[in-house]
Amino acid sequence: MVNILKHKVLLGVGAIFALGVLYYVFFGETQPPAYDTALVARGDVVQEVSVTGNVKPKEAVDLAFEISGRVANVYVSVGSKVKKGDMLASLDSSDIDAKFAQALAGVDAAKATLKQYNAAYSAEDAKLTEIKKGTRPEEVQLSETKVANAKKSLSDAETNLSNIKEKADNDLQNLYDDVDDILNEAYTKADDATSKQIVDIISEGSSNDFQLTFGTYDSILESKVENERITVKSELISFKQELASLDGSYSSLDSSLDKAAAHLVVIRNFLSDLDDVVDVASGLSSATKSTYKGYISTGRNNVNTEISDINAQKQNIAAQKITNQNNIFSAEAKVNDAKSALAAAEDELNLKKAGSTKEQIDAQEQRVVQAEANIGQQEAVVKQQEANVNSLKAQILKTIIYSPIEGTVTKQDAKVGQIVSVNSPLISVISEGEFEIEVNIPEADIAKVKIGNTARVTLDAYGDSELFEAEVIKIDPAETVIEGVSTYKTTLSFKKESERIRSGMTANIDILTGKKENVIAIPQRAVAEKNGDKIVRVIKNGKPEDVKIETGLRGSDGRVEVTRGLSEGDTIIVFER
Numbered sequence: 001m002v003n004i005l006k007h008k009v010l011l012g013v014g015a016i017f018a019l020g021v022l023y024y025v026f027f028g029e030t031q032p033p034a035y036d037t038a039l040v041a042r043g044d045v046v047q048e049v050s051v052t053g054n055v056k057p058k059e060a061v062d063l064a065f066e067i068s069g070r071v072a073n074v075y076v077s078v079g080s081k082v083k084k085g086d087m088l089a090s091l092d093s094s095d096i097d098a099k100f101a102q103a104l105a106g107v108d109a110a111k112a113t114l115k116q117y118n119a120a121y122s123a124e125d126a127k128l129t130e131i132k133k134g135t136r137p138e139e140v141q142l143s144e145t146k147v148a149n150a151k152k153s154l155s156d157a158e159t160n161l162s163n164i165k166e167k168a169d170n171d172l173q174n175l176y177d178d179v180d181d182i183l184n185e186a187y188t189k190a191d192d193a194t195s196k197q198i199v200d201i202i203s204e205g206s207s208n209d210f211q212l213t214f215g216t217y218d219s220i221l222e223s224k225v226e227n228e229r230i231t232v233k234s235e236l237i238s239f240k241q242e243l244a245s246l247d248g249s250y251s252s253l254d255s256s257l258d259k260a261a262a263h264l265v266v267i268r269n270f271l272s273d274l275d276d277v278v279d280v281a282s283g284l285s286s287a288t289k290s291t292y293k294g295y296i297s298t299g300r301n302n303v304n305t306e307i308s309d310i311n312a313q314k315q316n317i318a319a320q321k322i323t324n325q326n327n328i329f330s331a332e333a334k335v336n337d338a339k340s341a342l343a344a345a346e347d348e349l350n351l352k353k354a355g356s357t358k359e360q361i362d363a364q365e366q367r368v369v370q371a372e373a374n375i376g377q378q379e380a381v382v383k384q385q386e387a388n389v390n391s392l393k394a395q396i397l398k399t400i401i402y403s404p405i406e407g408t409v410t411k412q413d414a415k416v417g418q419i420v421s422v423n424s425p426l427i428s429v430i431s432e433g434e435f436e437i438e439v440n441i442p443e444a445d446i447a448k449v450k451i452g453n454t455a456r457v458t459l460d461a462y463g464d465s466e467l468f469e470a471e472v473i474k475i476d477p478a479e480t481v482i483e484g485v486s487t488y489k490t491t492l493s494f495k496k497e498s499e500r501i502r503s504g505m506t507a508n509i510d511i512l513t514g515k516k517e518n519v520i521a522i523p524q525r526a527v528a529e530k531n532g533d534k535i536v537r538v539i540k541n542g543k544p545e546d547v548k549i550e551t552g553l554r555g556s557d558g559r560v561e562v563t564r565g566l567s568e569g570d571t572i573i574v575f576e577r
Helices: 002-027 094-133 137-194 219-244 250-279 286-354 358-397
Strands: 035-039 041-057 060-063 069-074 087-091 202-204 210-212 400-402 407-412 427-431 435-442 454-459 463-475 480-482 485-494 506-523 528-530 533-540 543-554 559-564 571-576
Touching: 041 543, 041 559, 087 427, 094 286, 094 358, 137 219, 137 250, 137 286, 202 219, 210 219, 219 250, 250 286, 286 358, 435 506, 454 485, 463 506, 506 543
Parallel strands: none
Antiparallel strands: 035 571, 041 435, 041 506, 060 427, 069 087, 087 400, 202 210, 407 427, 435 485, 454 463, 454 506, 463 485, 480 485, 506 559, 528 533, 533 543, 533 571, 543 559
């Protein structure tokens, strides 16, 4: 009975399931497909490329000296406003300046000699002309007068040369006469600076060594100063011996000036280190430290003054020698001119008195040829001397840093007295108020961007509410690989200057790469690919149909221009569920 009952239940359940299936087949309704549609309309399609970059100055230069040397002057500091051509810093050029002055004197001397050769050529050529013409009595008398005048001119020129040489000797001797006093004064000040001024600071022991009168926190510096004081004592002994051995000769005095300057530099460096050691003294009151540093400062200032006096005297002597040389060259040139004129006058007179022969004419023609050759050779000498001047002038220019642009100094590392090496960047200048933006645009977008494209820019410093306008001005043709992606560096220029723009700011840029107005546009996601064609499903008579279309500009907002295949008012399927 139980099995029969189970069988009946199963049959009943099966019957009910079968009836349900039949009811669904014959009486159930199929749900229609659902679509997201859009109405085709006209509008504007805008294509933009959005990137992020950094603000940079339009021009930025790092400047350095073209030669090595000691910095003599610094004319600017960080933040200084400069114009194009402003002098920023310079090296000590005293050695080059002296060579330049000598080179100028060499040019003057070479030109003076050239002038003599030109005069000689003119005289020889005139003689040749006279020889060929023949002589008249009145010409002989005129030549005799020329000879007399030439002798008088030569005598005057020789007297003038003698006077100039005498004056040159006296002027130079006066300068050398002062050297003895300058050296003795320098020794006195050096001795005072290293004995009287610092007697309370460092004292000499019984074994000719020196020790500080106080303890310090820097044993290395303390030992250095004590050893330097021994060296200074030796320098003073040598200094004094050199003064005692002066013989009054110019070479001896020149050498003593150089040696004295070297002694004083050693002493000055010792005083500077001694000043540093007072700073790290232990057990000294502030008042005592201040007193000691005052003694040291007095001594160092006196030493610096003497160094300046010695250098000034050396420059005065060098300048006087150049002046003497130029004056003597000029006077000698006048003597030579006078001798040439006299010789020419005497030759002319002799020729006119003796008459002319074929041999004389031939000989005179040879002298004319030689005189012309002398001019050519001397012109080459003049050019060589002028080239030397130009070379030294170029070297002088290399001792000065000029600003190549108008702008602001952003870096200034040069210090007076510092020894700098060639092409070591010391000063940086950026252009004033002219900024650009540099961005790296991926290869997927670079084809859209063209020079002249405009852009909207926001700066992180001011937020999205403040817009700046810019324009694409440069696109690098070569790629820059960043994290494995090829990008192209693109430069944009701000259309208007603003004091709010600063170098280094982060810029967010939307570059307008294309725009179509009042065109048919649809959502890009409504376009599909089929057999190589672009199609859109259009609702016609309540049913979707595939329509082939052609597209144009693709907008940054997800819409695309349709140039063919759709009409305004068509209903298209955007998404089908």
